Each structure stands twice: as structure tokens, then as C-alpha cells.
Amino acid sequence: MAQHMNLTLKVWRQKNDKSKGQFVTIQANDIADDMSFLEMLDVVNEDLTRKGEDPIYFDHDCREGICGMCSLVINGRPHGPKYGITTCQLHMRSFHDGQTIVIEPWRAAAFPVLKDLAVDRTAFDRIQQAGGYVNVNTGGVPDANAIPVPKRIADEAFESATCIGCGACVAACKNASAMLFVSAKISQFALLPQGQTERYERAQAMVDQMDAEGFGNCTNTGACEAECPKGIKLSNIARMNREYFTAKFFREEDVHTHN
Amino acid sequence: MSNSKPVLSSSLGRKLIMSLTGIFLCTFLVVHLIGNLQLFKNDEGYAFNNYAYFMTHFTPIKVVSYLLYASIIIHAIYALVLTLKNRAARPIGYAQFDGKANSKWSSRNMGILGTVILVFLATHMQNFWWKYHNDQVPYIEYRTDLATGKTTSQELDAADFRDYQVTVEDNVEIVKARDLYKQVDFAFQNLGLVIFYVIAMIALSFHLIHGFKSAFQTLGVSHKKYVPLIEFLGVWVFGVIIPVAFALMPLYFYFVK
Numbered sequence: 078m079a080q081h082m083n084l085t086l087k088v089w090r091q092k093n094d095k096s097k098g099q100f101v102t103i104q105a106n107d108i109a110d111d112m113s114f115l116e117m118l119d120v121v122n123e124d125l126t127r128k129g130e131d132p133i134y135f136d137h138d139c140r141e142g143i144c145g146m147c148s149l150v151i152n153g154r155p156h157g158p159k160y161g162i163t164t165c166q167l168h169m170r171s172f173h174d175g176q177t178i179v180i181e182p183w184r185a186a187a188f189p190v191l192k193d194l195a196v197d198r199t200a201f202d203r204i205q206q207a208g209g210y211v212n213v214n215t216g217g218v219p220d221a222n223a224i225p226v227p228k229r230i231a232d233e234a235f236e237s238a239t240c241i242g243c244g245a246c247v248a249a250c251k252n253a254s255a256m257l258f259v260s261a262k263i264s265q266f267a268l269l270p271q272g273q274t275e276r277y278e279r280a281q282a283m284v285d286q287m288d289a290e291g292f293g294n295c296t297n298t299g300a301c302e303a304e305c306p307k308g309i310k311l312s313n314i315a316r317m318n319r320e321y322f323t324a325k326f327f328r329e330e331d332v333h334t335h336n
Numbered sequence: 337m338s339n340s341k342p343v344l345s346s347s348l349g350r351k352l353i354m355s356l357t358g359i360f361l362c363t364f365l366v367v368h369l370i371g372n373l374q375l376f377k378n379d380e381g382y383a384f385n386n387y388a389y390f391m392t393h394f395t396p397i398k399v400v401s402y403l404l405y406a407s408i409i410i411h412a413i414y415a416l417v418l419t420l421k422n423r424a425a426r427p428i429g430y431a432q433f434d435g436k437a438n439s440k441w442s443s444r445n446m447g448i449l450g451t452v453i454l455v456f457l458a459t460h461m462q463n464f465w466w467k468y469h470n471d472q473v474p475y476i477e478y479r480t481d482l483a484t485g486k487t488t489s490q491e492l493d494a495a496d497f498r499d500y501q502v503t504v505e506d507n508v509e510i511v512k513a514r515d516l517y518k519q520v521d522f523a524f525q526n527l528g529l530v531i532f533y534v535i536a537m538i539a540l541s542f543h544l545i546h547g548f549k550s551a552f553q554t555l556g557v558s559h560k561k562y563v564p565l566i567e568f569l570g571v572w573v574f575g576v577i578i579p580v581a582f583a584l585m586p587l588y589f590y591f592v593k
Contacts (some may be wrong), residue, residue, distance in 0.1 A: 087431075100431065153437070154437055154438070179432045184426050185426055186426065186427055251439075251444055254347075254422075281341075284347070284348055285340055285341050291424070292347075293422040293425030294347045294350065294351060294425075295347075296422075296446060297443065297546070297553045298440070298443040299439050300435070303439065312558040314553065315557060317348075318348055318352075321348050322343075322348070322352065322556060325349075326343070
């Protein structure tokens with residue numbers, strides 16, 4: 078049998094990207110402990126809708142921890158009090174009856190609040206567009222495994238590629254730095270033979286775009302790695318630095334402009 | 337096609353500057369500590385005062401010392417620039433932020449720790465560097481009998497001192513020097529100063545526990561053998577041995593001498 082609990086939510090409410098937001102206290106009553114955190118918000122929103130109030134606006138999509146859409150800083154931690162999961166994978170059994178839960182959006186100049194708890198993460202899309210791709214020849218479908226890739230390298234590239242771009246690294250970083258995200262995207266291509274064509278142009282273009290978006294500077298606190306729902310490693314940032322410095326000092330190339 | 341942004345105006349370029357100046361300052365600490373261990377010699381400062389003369393008059397050392405002053409200033413200025421940019425990257429902070437759940441205290445407080453160290457450096461340079469360079473320290477004469485190897489010393493009046501000199505008369509070596517050792521002894525009779533020095537060394541310890549390994553991460557070092565070695569050096573050599581040995585100097589002069 079599910080246990081039920083009553084909670085006090087302190088939720089950031091903000092009408093739109095122009096207005097100033099504030100915390101609003103909302104009661105969440107009769108919440109089952111086997112609900113996910115987002116289901117709990119659904120229940121609260123149904124209640125608000127019934128009362129004719131504006132429901133809490135928050136991002137979500139797959140609700141199985143693979144899309145990177147859900148966010149929320151819950152009691153001071155991105156994706157809540159557990160490690161290695163997204164907010165949709167967080168269950169109410171991680172909280173207790175009578176608890177006060179503070180819910181805030183990702184905070185970063187590069188992630189402006191759209192409404193309530195939803196932020197604009199298109200800065201990540203622009204960084205990806207700047208260099209997070211490979212050129213592929215047209216023609217027939219190539220044979221699988223035609224290009225040899227050592228297992229160890231394939232695994233490492235795969236681990237970097239598991240980044241879902243949720244932005245928890247930025248949210249967790251005291252400097253609002255996006256370096257874990259950018260380094261994961263640079264790494265997954267830098268490691269593989271298919272990524273070599275644009276290797277050094279990519280590192281320069283993506284770092285340039287990251288800086289242009291107004292993200293902060295990494296101070297190697299490791300908060301991003303600890304809070305990443307996909308376990309992206311800090312060693313990716315070291316690799317990004319190697320790629321970028323190699324590009325800058327030994328292989329500087331012009332970069333494509335996209336505008 | 338267009339040029340990528342110059343490296344030094346990029347976030348990674350600025351971090352590189354922090355890393356390289358930081359590592360250089362760490363190497364300085366090692367040299368500074370080894371030299372200052374001569375303070376523990378019970379020789380009325382004979383070795384230490386000769387060493388102080390050498391360090392301030394040997395040209396290659398002087399060149400490195402200007403590099404050192406520049407590194408301190410650049411490290412501090414870039415820290416300030418990066419901190420301001422990091423503040424701007426999060427204009428609205430969190431109402432609740434649980435930093436200890438995901439990172440170490442020292443890594444989140446490098447700016448405060450660095451500021452303590454900077455204030456300490458200003459005090460430290462005023463106490464010894466400034467006084468030594470502006471003839472505000474006492475003078476001393478050592479007479480060593482070259483036959484027996486015995487050294488005696490006596491304070492010199494300013495009138496009797498022109499410059500550091502070593503002469504040999506009747507098989508006796510006479511060394512006239514600025515007595516920085518006496519100045520150290522004098523300064524560390526002040527309990528307030530001793531406490532401040534010890535606090536500064538605690539700040540240095542926490543700064544280097546994070547800073548040393550962080551500098552190598554910025555340089556892009558990720559190696560399964562060398563990263564654990566760097567982490568070990570960062571904690572035990574730069575975080576423990578060096579700050580503790582430095583902190584022992586004021587404590588030794590206050591409690592033992």
C-alpha cells in the first residue's frame with residue numbers, strides 16, 4: 078500500500094520571460110509515495126486548474142529519463158536529492174510527510190526563464206549547431222563495422238554520447254558553466270574516426286559558441302559530474318581542453334559561420 | 337569561414353592562464369620553503385642571512401622573482417575577471433543551494449581563500465621584503481675562526497655597515513650582512529602576527545588542495561597513473577607538508593626561540 082503525505086511546496090512562479098518572478102507557497106495534499114515527482118506536480122496542477130488558477134508550468138516529455146526535457150532544482154539540487162537520475166525518475170518516497178520542498182528553475186543567464194519552472198535551453202542547440210556534427214558522404218549504405226574502432230574507444234565515446242543535454246551541469250555549477258555538456262559533445266566525436274574531419278574546427282567553434290551564450294567558467298568543483306543524471310565524467314572537460322588547446326596552438330583552422 | 341576567437345579571450349584561455357601561473361607559484365613555494373628551513377638552524381641566522389643576500393643579488397634569481405611578482409598579479413587579476421564573469425552567468429541565484437552535496441568546500445571558496453592569501457602576501461612582503469630592501473633591518477657581523485670552525489656574532493651599528501661583504505683576516509672569516517633573521521625573530525614575537533600567519537597557511541592549504549589538481553585538469557591531464565599522483569601531491573605535499581612547515585616558522589620563533 079502506498080503511503081500518503083501532505084507537503085508544502087515553495088514554487089517559483091513567473092508569468093513570462095519579461096516579468097519578475099517570486100516564490101508561491103502551494104499545499105500538495107494526499108500525495109502517494111509511489112508517484113514520480115512530476116506526477117505529484119500533475120496532481121497539484123489538476124487541483125489548481127479546478128480552482129481556476131494557472132497551473133505550474135514545467136518541462137517534461139518522455140518521463141523515463143532519456144529525453145533530457147525535465148529539469149527543476151529541488152531543495153537546492155538539480156533533479157532533486159538523489160544521484161544519477163532525472164526529475165521524472167525521482168519518486169515521492171524520497172520525501173516525508175510534512176516536508177517543505179523548494180522548487181526552482183535552472184538558474185543561468187544563458188537559460189532565461191520562459192514561464193514558472195521552464196527555461197529556454199536553446200543555447201545548447203546553438204552550441205551543437207556550431208560543431209556537434211559529422212559530415213557524411215552520400216551514396217550507398219556503408220557496411221557495418223567497416224571502420225575499425227577499438228572497443229575501449231567505442232565505449233568511451235558512447236559514455237560521452239549518453240549526455241541528454243538536460244542542463245543539470247549548468248544548474249549545479251556555482252559558475253553556471255556549460256563545460257561538462259560541451260565537453261561531452263566534443264568528446265563523443267573526437268574519440269571516433271568519423272569525427273576526425275572536423276575535429277579541431279569543432280573544438281574551436283563549440284567553445285566560441287559556449288562563450289558567446291554567456292555561460293560561466295569552470296573551476297573544476299566537480300558538481301556537474303556529481304549531479305549529472307547520466308554520469309558524464311569530468312575527464313571529458315580535460316579532453317575538451319586538450320582538443321581546444323591543440324587546435325589553438327598547433328592546428329588553428331577557420332571555423333564555419335552559421336549566420 | 338571566419339577566425340575563431342583568440343585563445344586568451346576565451347573561457348578556456350583564461351583558465352589556462354590561471355593554471356600556468358598557479359603551477360608556477362606552487363613551484364616557488366617549494367623553493368621558498370627549502371630556503372626558509374635554514375631559519376630552524378641554530379646559528380644566529382648565519383646560513384639564512386647569507387641565503388637572503390644570495391636570493392636578492394643573484395641575477396637569474398632576480399629575473400625569476402619578477403616573473404613571480406607578475407604571476408601573483410596576473411593570477412589575482414584573472415581570478416577577479418573570471419569571478420565577475422561567473423557572477424554575470426547567474427544573475428538570479430538559488431533560494432536554496434546545496435553545494436556540499438556535490439562538491440568540496442575548498443573548491444567552492446577559492447576566491448575567498450585566495451583573497452586571504454593575497455592580504456597575507458601584502459603583509460608578508462611588508463614585514464620582510466620591504467624592510468630588507470629599504471634598510472629597515474638590523475645588521476650583523478659573523479666572525480668564523482677558520483681553524484676551529486667556531487662562529488661568533490655581534491650586532492653592527494648602521495654606521496659600521498656599508499654593504500654585504502666577506503673578508504678573511506688572520507685566518508678569521510668576517511661576514512657583514514643585513515640581519516633578516518633578527519627581523520624574523522622580532523616580527524614573530526607579535527602574537528597577533530603569528531596567529532595571522534597560521535590562519536593564512538590554513539587558507540593556503542585549502543587553496544592548494546583544490547588548486548593544484550585543478551590546474552592539471554585545466555591543462556587537460558587525464559591519465560590513469562599520473563592523475564592519482566597529482567592528487568596525492570596536491571593533498572599531501574601542497575595541502576599538508578608545505579603549509580604546515582611554513583606555519584611552524586612563526587610558531588617556532590614565538591614559542592621556542
